[in-house]
Amino acid sequence: MTDTHCPAPIGFADVVDYWAGDLTRPEEDRIEEHVFTCADCARELAAAEALARAIAAVAREGRFHSVVTDAILNRLAADGVRVRTYTLDGTGIVPCAVWVDDDLVVARIRADFAGVDSVSVVTRLASGDEIGRLSDVAVRPGQREILNAISAAHLRKLPPTRVRVTVTAPIESGERTIAEYTLEHAGAFDRLSGER
Amino acid sequence: MTAAQTAGSVALVRESADTRPLTVSDGDLARAIAAAPAGAASAEESELYRRFAHRVRLYGLKHLRDDARADDLAQQVLLVTIERLRAGEVRNPDEIGSFILSTSRILAASSERKARRRERLTVQFHVQDLYAAPAVESVDIEAAQRCLHSLAERDRRVLILTFYAEKSASEIAETLGVTGTVVRVARHRALERLRECVQGAKP
Numbered sequence: 093m094t095d096t097h098c099p100a101p102i103g104f105a106d107v108v109d110y111w112a113g114d115l116t117r118p119e120e121d122r123i124e125e126h127v128f129t130c131a132d133c134a135r136e137l138a139a140a141e142a143l144a145r146a147i148a149a150v151a152r153e154g155r156f157h158s159v160v161t162d163a164i165l166n167r168l169a170a171d172g173v174r175v176r177t178y179t180l181d182g183t184g185i186v187p188c189a190v191w192v193d194d195d196l197v198v199a200r201i202r203a204d205f206a207g208v209d210s211v212s213v214v215t216r217l218a219s220g221d222e223i224g225r226l227s228d229v230a231v232r233p234g235q236r237e238i239l240n241a242i243s244a245a246h247l248r249k250l251p252p253t254r255v256r257v258t259v260t261a262p263i264e265s266g267e268r269t270i271a272e273y274t275l276e277h278a279g280a281f282d283r284l285s286g287e288r
Numbered sequence: 289m290t291a292a293q294t295a296g297s298v299a300l301v302r303e304s305a306d307t308r309p310l311t312v313s314d315g316d317l318a319r320a321i322a323a324a325p326a327g328a329a330s331a332e333e334s335e336l337y338r339r340f341a342h343r344v345r346l347y348g349l350k351h352l353r354d355d356a357r358a359d360d361l362a363q364q365v366l367l368v369t370i371e372r373l374r375a376g377e378v379r380n381p382d383e384i385g386s387f388i389l390s391t392s393r394i395l396a397a398s399s400e401r402k403a404r405r406r407e408r409l410t411v412q413f414h415v416q417d418l419y420a421a422p423a424v425e426s427v428d429i430e431a432a433q434r435c436l437h438s439l440a441e442r443d444r445r446v447l448i449l450t451f452y453a454e455k456s457a458s459e460i461a462e463t464l465g466v467t468g469t470v471v472r473v474a475r476h477r478a479l480e481r482l483r484e485c486v487q488g489a490k491p
């Protein structure tokens with residue numbers, strides 16, 4: 093094996109930017125020229141590519157819990173991921189369930205986010221057990237909803253139960269509640285048999 | 289049939305001493321191939337392939353955005369490289385890496401001709417039984433899922449937007465209300481943490 097100790101490594105940050113497509117053409121050329129003469133940095137690039145591929149695989153299978161954007165939902169739809177959507181606008185209890193062929197469940201959480209830069213979204217069962225917490229979710233001026241995505245496989249494990257979603261914003265003395273929503277989760281169903 | 293399928297269909301890695309990684313420099317390896325009669329430097333040719341095929345494949349993934357085409361590119365570039373070495377047409381063997389990169393750039397830009405050329409070279413030089421599909425590093429998906437969820441929500445979202453939705457740093461910055469620089473720093477730190485977590489999860 094040659095070139096086992098690179099005297100001038102590219103650095104993982106540049107490798108990531110290269111793979112993400114955020115470098116200029118001359119910067120890309122420089123990275124490529126180095127990688128083709130340096131086995132160490134080629135391994136760093138291979139590591140970044142493997143991680144990127146794994147992240148895409150996790151997302152493509154709907155195996156994540158995160159705030160998403162319409163761009164992500166569009167990509168998921170193009171990849172054939174089955175997304176079930178519920179809208180939470182505070183007008184009453186939202187009946188919900190998860191079906192056997194769902195991949196991802198998305199809650200469109202609508203609220204008045206005026207004057208808020210970031211929020212936390214906490215999901216609890218009627219028992220008080222917390223099943224999801226998203227902290228420091230950025231809110232843009234004029235934003236009217238947050239798309240909270242949860243793996244359907246995770247939700248299928250839940251029994252029928254009432255679910256409470258609370259959105260809070262940080263303030264000097266702690267946090268204030270912006271909105272609360274209630275869902276009546278009927279459990280997991282098989283579409284064909286209609287059975288749980 | 290892709291190059292990967294072609295490569296995978298034959299016995300590619302011989303269990304003999306001459307397939308063990310050689311310790312010579314890239315330049316010496318290239319010189320050995322160039323100096324030997326055609327077919328007489330099979331160990332050196334295999335080693336050259338082992339060292340560079342995955343780099344060409346990464347180049348192909350980056351620019352062609354397609355696994356099969358990237359595999360094809362890796363196969364074809366190394367075939368062309370060995371052809372040129374055997375013909376004495378590589379002027380500076382010490383810069384074999386740069387030669388392979390240049391060849392990758394040229395061939396990636398002319399992808400419509402690749403399949404035909406590969407078939408002709410394979411027949412002409414009888415080298416198809418020397419090569420394996422490029423080694424591809426992989427990450428356990430279960431570990432990746434678990435480690436992804438151990439990250440802060442914003443970092444997780446940056447990684448998914450970048451590597452799944454294929455959004456640029458500036459596009460993500462617009463979504464998050466921060467600068468592109470902040471996104472890039474957060475992204476590489478998050479990927480570094482993910483890497484450490486996944487490596488720590490290995491048995």
